[in-house]
Amino acid sequence: xxxxxxxxxxxxxxxxxxxxxxxxxxxxxxxxxxxxxxxxxxxxxxxxxxxxxxxxxxxxxxxxxxxxxxxxxxxxxxxxxxxxxxxxxxxxxxxxxxxxxxxxxxxxxxxxxxxxxxxxxxxxxxxxxxxxxxxxxxxxxxxxxxxxxxxxxxxxxxxxxxxxxxxxxxxxxxxxxxxxxxxxxxxxxxxxxxxxxxxxxxxxxxxxxxxxxxxxxxxxxxxxxxxxxxx
Amino acid sequence: xxxxxxxxxxxxxxxxxxxxxxxxxxxxxxxxxxxxxxxxxxxxxxxxxxxxxxxxxxxxxxxxxxxxxxxxxxxxxxxxxxxxxxxxxxxxxxxxxxxxxxxxxxxxxxxxxxxxxxxxxxxxxxxxxxxxxxxxxxxxxxxxxxxxxxxxxxxxxxxxxxxxxxxxxxxxxxxxxxxxxxxxxxxxxxxxxxxxxxxxxxxxxxxxxxxxxxxxxxxxxxxxxxxxxxx
DNA sequence: TTGATACTTCGAGCGTTTTCGAAGCATCCT
DNA sequence: AGGATGCTTCGAAAACGCTCGAAGTATCAA
Numbered sequence: 237x238x239x240x241x242x243x244x245x246x247x248x249x250x251x252x253x254x255x256x257x258x259x260x261x262x263x264x265x266x267x268x269x270x271x272x273x274x275x276x277x278x279x280x281x282x283x284x285x286x287x288x289x290x291x292x293x294x295x296x297x298x299x300x301x302x303x304x305x306x307x308x309x310x311x312x313x314x315x316x317x318x319x320x321x322x323x324x325x326x327x328x329x330x331x332x333x334x335x336x337x338x339x340x341x342x343x344x345x346x347x348x349x350x351x352x353x354x355x356x357x358x359x360x361x362x363x364x365x366x367x368x369x370x371x372x373x374x375x376x377x378x379x380x381x382x383x384x385x386x387x388x389x390x391x392x393x394x395x396x397x398x399x400x401x402x403x404x405x406x407x408x409x410x411x412x413x414x415x416x417x418x419x420x421x422x423x424x425x426x427x428x429x430x431x432x433x434x435x436x437x438x439x440x441x442x443x444x445x446x447x448x449x450x451x452x453x454x455x456x457x458x459x460x461x462x463x464x465x466x467x
Numbered sequence: 468x469x470x471x472x473x474x475x476x477x478x479x480x481x482x483x484x485x486x487x488x489x490x491x492x493x494x495x496x497x498x499x500x501x502x503x504x505x506x507x508x509x510x511x512x513x514x515x516x517x518x519x520x521x522x523x524x525x526x527x528x529x530x531x532x533x534x535x536x537x538x539x540x541x542x543x544x545x546x547x548x549x550x551x552x553x554x555x556x557x558x559x560x561x562x563x564x565x566x567x568x569x570x571x572x573x574x575x576x577x578x579x580x581x582x583x584x585x586x587x588x589x590x591x592x593x594x595x596x597x598x599x600x601x602x603x604x605x606x607x608x609x610x611x612x613x614x615x616x617x618x619x620x621x622x623x624x625x626x627x628x629x630x631x632x633x634x635x636x637x638x639x640x641x642x643x644x645x646x647x648x649x650x651x652x653x654x655x656x657x658x659x660x661x662x663x664x665x666x667x668x669x670x671x672x673x674x675x676x677x678x679x680x681x682x683x684x685x686x687x688x689x690x691x692x693x694x695x696x697x698x
Numbered sequence: 699t700t701g702a703t704a705c706t707t708c709g710a711g712c713g714t715t716t717t718c719g720a721a722g723c724a725t726c727c728t
Numbered sequence: 729a730g731g732a733t734g735c736t737t738c739g740a741a742a743a744c745g746c747t748c749g750a751a752g753t754a755t756c757a758a
Contacts, residue, residue, distance in 0.1 A: 240488055242557040248482025252746075256475040270705060283747055285706055295556065304704045304755040314555055321549040325526065326473040375638035377654035378609030407606035407638075412545075423608035483716080501735060514717055516736055535725040535734045 249294055250322060254279045255287045259296070259310070259319050264349045264446040267300060267307035316351035320411065327414035343447040345415040347439065350446075353411070353426030354433065358450060358466065360416045362429070365464040374410050374419060381406040381425060389425075392461050394432050396425060433458075480525055481553060485510045486518050490527070490541070490550050495580045495677040498531060498538035547582035551642065558645035574678040576646040578670065581677075584642070584657030585664065589681065589697065591647045593660070596695040605641050605650060612637040612656060620656075623692050625663050627656060664689075 249255055257277035262268060268276070274284035288308055291297045298311040310316050347358030354362060366372035371385030381389070381396065386406060389396050396406055411422035421429065433439045438454025441447070450458070450466060458464040480486055488508035493499060499507070505515035519539055522528045529542040541547050578589030585593060597603035602616030612620070612627065617637060620627050627637055642653035652660065664670045669685025672678070681689070681697060689695040 239557065240491060241484060243491065243553055244482050244484045244487040246482075246557050247478050247480075247487065247553050248745095249478075251475055251477075251479025251482040253472060253475045254746085256471055256478065260471060260474065271703095279746095280748055281705065282707085282749080286746085289706080306705070314552070318549070318552040318556055321545070321552045322474055322478050324545055325549055326470065326477050373638070377640035378611065378638035380609070380611060380638065407604070407609035407611060409608035409640075485716085502733095510716095511718055512735065513719080513737085517716085520736085537735070 246294060246296070246318075249291055249296060250319070252287070253277075254283065255291060258284070258287065258291075258308075259315075260323075261446075262297070262308065262310050263316060263319055263351055264441070265309070265316075265351050267309035269305045269307060273308060310351070313351065320350065323414055324412055340445070340447075343442055343445065343449070347448045347450065348446040349430060349441075349448060350411060350420075350422070353420070353422045353430045354439075354448070355411070355413050355420055356415055356447075358439070358448070359420035359426075360413055360418050361466055362458065362462060362464050363420045365458075365462050366421070369463050371462075372421070374421075376419075377410070379408045379410050379421070379423075381408065388462070389428075392432070394428050396428060477525060477527070477549075480522055480527060481550070483518070484508075485514065486522060489515070489518065489522075489539075490546075491554070492677075493528070493539065493541050494547060494550055494582055495672075496540070496547075496582050498540035500536045500538060504539060541582070544582065551581065554645055555643055571676070571678075574673055574676065574680070578679045578681065579677040580661060580672075580679060581642060581651075581653070584651070584653045584661045585670075585679070586642070586644050586651055587646055587678075589670070589679065590651035590657075591644055591649050592697055593689065593693060593695050594651045596689075596693050597652065600694050602693075603639075603652070605652075607641070607650075610639045610641050610652070610654075612639065619693070620659075623663070625659050627659060 250259060254277040258273045261273060261276045270284055270288055271281060273288065274281045277284060279287075288297065288299070288306075292299050292308070295311055296315050297308050300307045300309075310319075345356050347354065347356045349355065350359070353359065363372065363374070366385060367374055369384070369388070371382055371388050373380045373382055386396065406425065407423075408421060408425045409423035410419035411426070412418070413420050420426070433454065434441075436454075436457070437451055438457050439448045439450050442449055455466060458466070481490060485508040489504045492504060492507045501515055501519055502512060504519065505512045508515060510518075519528065519530070519537075523530050523539070526542055527546050528539050531538045531540075541550075576587050578585065578587045580586065581590070584590065594603065594605070597616060598605055600615070600619070602613055602619050604611045604613055617627065637656065639652060639656040640654035641650035642657070643649070644651050651657070664685065665672075667685075667688070668682055669688050670679045670681050673680055686697060689697070
């Protein structure tokens with residue numbers, strides 16, 4: 237198959253409403269069963285099964301068999317980044333059209349996971365706090381954790397240096413937030429910070445969605461450790 | 468329209484072979500006429516026209532009218548990044564399948580533009596030379612120009628500091644090369660370097676393609692200025 | 699073993715999309 | 729003005745892909 241045909245195939249797979257729902261549903265990095273994904277997309281199990289097979293064959297999804305369940309997840313961070321880049325274009329421009337937001341949407345805007353890191357108001361607030369505190373240096377295309385930030389993460393028990401092959405520079409990736417329209421922290425460091433928040437019970441996933449809520453303890457810890465003030 | 472529907476619409480637009488060809492043809496950052504794009508995609512003018520209208524309405528393309536010509540280009544770097552991210556998934560894994568490469572493909576692999584910066588063997592070679600010379604620090608997710616690199620670009624007549632709002636840090640974005648499977652320099656600095664090469668006649672575009680060829684003078688200059696050795 | 703659950707395969711229906719011929723409009727050239 | 733070029737609109741035929749009912753396989757539970 238030609239390069240262009242493969243390109244079109246991949247894009248076309250993401251271009252069906254049902255499959256798009258499933259892909260977005262998997263953007264939290266979890267693995268979901270076929271039934272869950274079918275319900276999420278509002279289609280029957282048969283239809284979902286066919287979609288999932290095709291996406292798996294195309295290398296977009298990876299599947300793990302566990303008893304009579306089949307857990308599907310995004311095949312790689314590269315897939316997540318593709319979805320992210322499409323979502324960025326698809327996001328309604330909030331400045332032009334202040335869309336009516338339901339409670340569901342409001343929760344997503346307040347805080348959510350973006351594959352392996354935090355996004356929404358929460359993600360941006362943490363990122364801002366790190367920048368304000370001189371712990372993070374974020375440009376348009378890239379970012380770097382400063383020495384001060386290194387020490388901060390170390391104190392918080394997040395071992396960044398172990399995860400990077402590089403000795404000196406701790407570089408990271410900014411990710412443009414579709415709801416806030418501002419960059420938040422992504423990449424390996426964003427992922428480490430996110431799991432740290434989950435592991436310590438600072439945030440909790442809102443059942444069945446990508447949205448997360450900050451626990452009272454998390455709110456305090458985030459303020460004390462990182463200087464985050466959640467409006 | 469719901470967020471998910473817009474997501475699917477955008478992806479579906481990229482998911483037609485004809486439209487995919489056009490989008491890829493515009494990945495060099497130039498603006499092409501409707502006829503040129505039609506020929507490139509191997510479809511009639513009528514069909515191309517309809518595709519172009521739809522992509523423009525969806526915000527993927529921008530069009531500029533000039534006499535009886537209509538110049539179409541990618542609407543924003545965000546569109547280029549989406550295409551890039553799809554291409555990354557679509558690229559055949561060279562390690563598994565050492566594809567038969569025609570002369571056309573060989574030229575693309577040797578050197579090409581990737582929207583606004585250089586890619587292929589050329590792009591990777593320049594990036595490697597900058598890293599080896601201690602002018603650039605490149606992680607998985609991000610990169611930074613060192614002080615030494617800053618001085619080098621300054622000597623070469625590339626004014627980087629003017630283009631970045633940031634005072635100290637000159638951060639940049641790595642872009643995974645689909646043919647070399649290794650990162651090359653992207654972002655604002657990659658773009659500046661690319662235009663510098665064009666402006667000084669170091670590289671020339673191979674008619675009608677994204678491929679570029681290095682001129683004899685360019686070969687010498689790249690070696691002397693940046694220490695680039697093109698195998 | 700029997701029944702329930704999770705998922706897949708098959709096949710036919712059906713709406714959507716793509717495609718291009720034909721015709722029309724706008725612009726340029728001489 | 730007249731003819732050529734670039735592009736768009738219209739309409740209809742053809743192709744494609746989505747969808748789900750029905751039936752089949754695999755796993756679990758009792």
